[in-house]
Amino acid sequence: MAQKVVTVYTDDLTGTESDEVSTHRFSLNGVQYEIDLTPESYDKLDEALRPFIEKGRKTGRVKGTGSTRRAPADGPSAEEVRAWARKNGYEVNDRGRVPREIHTAFEAAH
CATH class of the missing domain: 3.30.60.230 (Lsr2, dimerisation domain)
Structure with a gap:
C-alpha cells in the first residue's frame, strides 16, 4: 500500500x-x-x-530568532582577556568568544 x-x-x-x-x-x-x-x-x-x-x-x-550582541557586562573586555592570555601562553583567537577556561584563569590571576 x-x-x-x-x-x-x-x-x-x-x-x-x-x-x-x-x-x-x-x-x-x-x-x-x-x-x-x-x-x-x-x-x-x-x-x-x-x-x-x-x-x-x-x-x-x-x-x-537569531544572533544578537549583548551589552557589555561589568568586568574586563574580551580584548583585555585576550591580551592577558597571550602574555601567559594561552592560544586565543582574535575574534569570537573567549573560552571559559581562559576567563577562569584570568579571574584567578586577578
Missing part, C-alpha cells in the same frame, strides 16, 4: 491556501508570536507595524 502525504500551506489571517506562505515571528509585551502569512498578508502586517517600528528603539533580538 502506498501512502501520499500532502502539506497544505494556509495563510493564518485569511485562511487562503498558497505555496507562498511563510512563517513570521514578532513579539509584543514580552509575548512571542508566530504567524504564517502570504506575501500580501505580510505586507498588511508590515504596514500596520511600520509607524511603531520606525519610532521605537531596538533592544536586541528575541531569544531564538
Whole structure:
C-alpha cells in the first residue's frame, strides 16, 4: 500500500491556501508570536507595524530568532582577556568568544 502525504500551506489571517506562505515571528509585551502569512498578508502586517517600528528603539533580538550582541557586562573586555592570555601562553583567537577556561584563569590571576 502506498501512502501520499500532502502539506497544505494556509495563510493564518485569511485562511487562503498558497505555496507562498511563510512563517513570521514578532513579539509584543514580552509575548512571542508566530504567524504564517502570504506575501500580501505580510505586507498588511508590515504596514500596520511600520509607524511603531520606525519610532521605537531596538533592544536586541528575541531569544531564538537569531544572533544578537549583548551589552557589555561589568568586568574586563574580551580584548583585555585576550591580551592577558597571550602574555601567559594561552592560544586565543582574535575574534569570537573567549573560552571559559581562559576567563577562569584570568579571574584567578586577578
